[in-house]
Amino acid sequence: MFLKKRTTAIILLILITCPELFCQDTGLFDRWNKTDLLIMDVKIPKDNAIDSIDNYVTLANKYFKKTGLKTTTREQWVFPMRGWTSVSYRSAGNDYGDIYFDYFQGGESHNHPAHDIFILDKDSNGVEDSTGKKVEALSMVNGIVFTVLSDWKTGDFGRGGNYIKIYDPESEAMFYYSHLDSIFVKVGQVVKAGDPVAYVGRTGRKAIGGRTHLHIAYYPIYNGYPEPENFIDDLYRAEKKAKK
Numbered sequence: 001m002f003l004k005k006r007t008t009a010i011i012l013l014i015l016i017t018c019p020e021l022f023c024q025d026t027g028l029f030d031r032w033n034k035t036d037l038l039i040m041d042v043k044i045p046k047d048n049a050i051d052s053i054d055n056y057v058t059l060a061n062k063y064f065k066k067t068g069l070k071t072t073t074r075e076q077w078v079f080p081m082r083g084w085t086s087v088s089y090r091s092a093g094n095d096y097g098d099i100y101f102d103y104f105q106g107g108e109s110h111n112h113p114a115h116d117i118f119i120l121d122k123d124s125n126g127v128e129d130s131t132g133k134k135v136e137a138l139s140m141v142n143g144i145v146f147t148v149l150s151d152w153k154t155g156d157f158g159r160g161g162n163y164i165k166i167y168d169p170e171s172e173a174m175f176y177y178s179h180l181d182s183i184f185v186k187v188g189q190v191v192k193a194g195d196p197v198a199y200v201g202r203t204g205r206k207a208i209g210g211r212t213h214l215h216i217a218y219y220p221i222y223n224g225y226p227e228p229e230n231f232i233d234d235l236y237r238a239e240k241k242a243k244k
């Protein structure tokens, strides 16, 4: 009798905590996270990685549809920071370069297929000078977090420090946020455009000695191959909207 009760309780618990539609799919993002970490460490054959990403994209699109959320059009992209009074871009927004970049070179890839957005933090203590508070990084789109690396410590080799990657089902692309201070989201978490995902920081081998900034990249995925795209005009447009 006792055993029966316990079994029923366990089954009920599984049903409650793991609705059949989502249960298997949550594992999808854990798998994607693992694959991405292997890619960053260059520990997975490139062809396998491409096939896997291609598959994750298809499954992630299906998963997102089930959430009932709308996707975010490019015009609706939200500026990826909140709580700043002024921002500046490294090299006046001309820091983007992708000629030698290949996603499958992993964490030590060449070039800078991204933008660095600095906050007002002259003494580099991690808080915005005029507010005395940390600046939040925001999701630019409605999407799903598929990678979180949050245990970077001073002295660690990793160049990106603490970082996250968010999948955008509208453009089938990844947004990459690095040098983060603390991270608020988990792998598999559905986020909305404008949701806080982390604090902007200086984590990372080189960034730790530099100025507080967000390194943000946009990689549309073509048949499993993430290819960076320069999106400075989108950042400018979103910044303008955020100022209003």
Ligand SMILES: [Zn+2]
Pocket: 112, 114, 115, 116, 215, 216
């Ligand atoms: Zn950067």
